[in-house]
Amino acid sequence: MTTSAPTWTNWTGNVTAHPTSRSAPTTVAEVTNTVLSAAESGTRVKCVGAGHSFTPAAATDGVLMTLDDLTGIESIVPTRGADGQVDGADVTVWAGTRLHRLGPLLWDLGLAQPNLGDFAEQSLAGAAATGTHGTGLREPGIPATIVGLQLVTADGSVLSCSRDSHPEVFEAARLGIGALGIITKITIRCVPAFVLQAEERPWSLSAALKDMEGFARSADHAEFYWFPHTDAINLKRNTRLPGDSDLAPVGRLQNLVSDEFLSNEVFDAVCRAATRRPSLTPRLNRITSRALSARTFTDRSYNVFASPRRVRFREMEYAVPLAAAGAVLGDIRDMIDRAGLNVSFPMEVRFAAADDVWMSTANGREVCYIAVHQYHRMDHTELFRLAEEIFLAADGRPHWGKMHTRTAEDFATMVDRFDDFVAVRDRLDPARVFGNTYTERVLP
């Protein structure tokens, strides 16, 4: 159904757009009709997922399409390992499905996504389109788990893409920043359901910097948060256990105190205080880092990977080569001190396996993701400008959904398969029906 559209704003509130209309198709045929009529009238179309990108990736001045009514699991095909035994399944999911809904649906089928980010409000298609990742050197990001997808292109074709069918479109569309068409279904390779044993505890940045690679390899999924202006980090190590392992989840009360209250309500109050009195930031960060105590718990994988995030922030995240991670973090710490910046939000440090997705930030190399955040009421400009200089000097590549200043000219040298991606896009969408201000900047 197509209706008039109100002004659109992304989750963090730094991108606003004025679509001409809103379309919420309930079938693939409706997606096709909307695309064709927009193309014929010279109007642009953009599919928005959950609007959680910090870049204007989903903004449009044309038809804003949402696949919120195209959700759920469509089919499951078991996969077999070299020994002939079933080792998981290829699961076809409607593209608008939110990740937080997919986890429980897969669990009921005895399956799981092999890795997830720290948050699960995103739609599957939106998460894939910008290269959403979690942490763990044995696991790549979400696009690398895609083995098939259905794409509606600008001429109304409905392409079923995989390594064997339209292989070039498949390679480009696994991480396509919404520029190739509307993805209506995605087939992801799932593993048997598993449980995560989580360890969270305070540690020091100086200790972590001595051997970042050792830390990254110390668990299936290792990451840490560093509190700027202090030496305090809070590490998180998740170890995979079989799906039928005993669970020892965070108690309801403990969850309310640590995840809901400390991570959201109290943290928001702390950030507001730092906004009013920036010079208090180092002291507030010391207090916040001490408030997080050690804890262990065991729960279904999707419950451990993701937590609620209600405090709004701006974010820049770059993938740097694993070997450069320690030096880059050290440089950022020194830069914050030298520039006299006040940074109230912790920085997040994660890792991912190399993959072969054309536009992936981890294409061809193991990476460390370093994310710089700033509270949404505080000015992020100087922090992000100086951090980006450090990332770029270390051969970093920016997350497609997080703030950066790179353009098509930069990506042409940064991304090995950029020209191949651009060739597929030129062939599928010569009139730029799926263009927007973001694609105008990052693609030729």
Ligand SMILES: Cc1cc2nc3c(=O)[nH]c(=O)nc-3n(C[C@H](O)[C@H](O)[C@H](O)COP(=O)(O)OP(=O)(O)OC[C@H]3O[C@@H](n4cnc5c(N)ncnc54)[C@H](O)[C@@H]3O)c2cc1C
């Ligand atoms: C609180 C928070 C936590 C986050 N945590 C992580 C994290 O742990 N790891 C990480 O890597 N990133 C993370 N991100 C970034 C986020 O995962 C990405 O920006 C992701 O793209 C957002 O998904 P979305 O559904 O909101 O997509 P949107 O932002 O709505 O759209 C992103 C892109 O996908 C395109 N798109 C959406 N649906 C379709 C479709 N059906 N067909 C074609 N194109 C489509 C859009 O046009 C747009 O180009 C986080 C962001 C926030 C705000």
